Amino acid sequence: MNHAWFVTGTDTNVGKTLVSCALLHALRARGLSAVGMKPVASGCHSTADGMRHSDAEALTAASSVSLEYAAVNPYALRAATAPHLAAQAEGVTISIDTITKTFVQLQARAEAVVVEGVGGWIVPIDATHTMADVAARLRLPVVLVVGIRLGCLNHALLTAAAIEHAGCRLAGWVANHLSNDADGALEGYVAALRERLAAPLLGEIPYMDEAHTDPAVAARCLSVETLLD
Ligand SMILES: Nc1ncnc2c1ncn2[C@@H]1O[C@H](COP(=O)(O)OP(=O)(O)O)[C@@H](O)[C@H]1O
Numbered sequence: 647m648n649h650a651w652f653v654t655g656t657d658t659n660v661g662k663t664l665v666s667c668a669l670l671h672a673l674r675a676r677g678l679s680a681v682g683m684k685p686v687a688s689g690c691h692s693t694a695d696g697m698r699h700s701d702a703e704a705l706t707a708a709s710s711v712s713l714e715y716a717a718v719n720p721y722a723l724r725a726a727t728a729p730h731l732a733a734q735a736e737g738v739t740i741s742i743d744t745i746t747k748t749f750v751q752l753q754a755r756a757e758a759v760v761v762e763g764v765g766g767w768i769v770p771i772d773a774t775h776t777m778a779d780v781a782a783r784l785r786l787p788v789v790l791v792v793g794i795r796l797g798c799l800n801h802a803l804l805t806a807a808a809i810e811h812a813g814c815r816l817a818g819w820v821a822n823h824l825s826n827d828a829d830g831a832l833e834g835y836v837a838a839l840r841e842r843l844a845a846p847l848l849g850e851i852p853y854m855d856e857a858h859t860d861p862a863v864a865a866r867c868l869s870v871e872t873l874l875d
């Protein structure tokens with residue numbers, strides 16, 4: 647049985663990569679072979695082997711199957727800006743057909759595939775398409791990473807509504823703490839979303855020491871059983 651999910655977030659920089667890598671670790675701990683995919687990445691660095699992105703590298707490090715770079719990240723764009731602008735700057739057209747083919751090939755290589763989006767849910771990839779179209783075409787259940795901070799209720803509820811509007815299914819969400827919540831002041835946000843989001847909370851990841859955000863540690867905060875049911 648093949649499993650796959652699309653990981654989106656309430657914004658850029660809210661922990662999608664950390665959670666995607668943690669999901670890969672949790673799936674592997676359940677005995678599944680698991681591989682990460684980053685279909686579109688902007689803000690790549692140039693290497694002797696070509697353009698590389700730290701998200702794709704982190705996903706590969708968390709995967710149980712090692713593959714050539716382009717199989718994980720088919721669109722590696724240089725400019726650290728919105729993907730459609732980065733693509734435009736290089737004269738690249740992002741093709742959902744190409745992403746779909748790459749994804750299908752990855753599915754043949756592992757029992758589980760975790761696809762990390764870029765930015766938030768409805769980020770444009772060209773003049774007419776967005777990453778939501780990619781998730782819809784791949785027919786993937788969606789995992790929403792909520793960066794717990796002021797404003798996240800609006801962002802999380804808007805994203806959940808847009809996921810439904812795109813005809814996708816929100817399979818679960820993760821509360822990711824982006825700051826130290828020593829006095830528990832941010833727990834009210836998590837509780838508010840528990841009451842308002844129809845999908846299950848897969849786990850709550852505490853704020854970790856910035857230098858030691860370890861996806862294997864974060865994996866222990868996630869319940870993937872809910873996703874595999
Ligand atoms: N729970 C956490 N505790 C501490 N730092 C975090 C946590 N989650 C994310 N970060 C940090 O925030 C930044 C953005 O996380 P990342 O997973 O790259 O987000 P995204 O993929 O959504 O852009 C990274 O520097 C990461 O280490």
Ligand SMILES: [Mg+2]
Nearest residue numbers: 662663701762
């Ligand atoms: Mg990322």
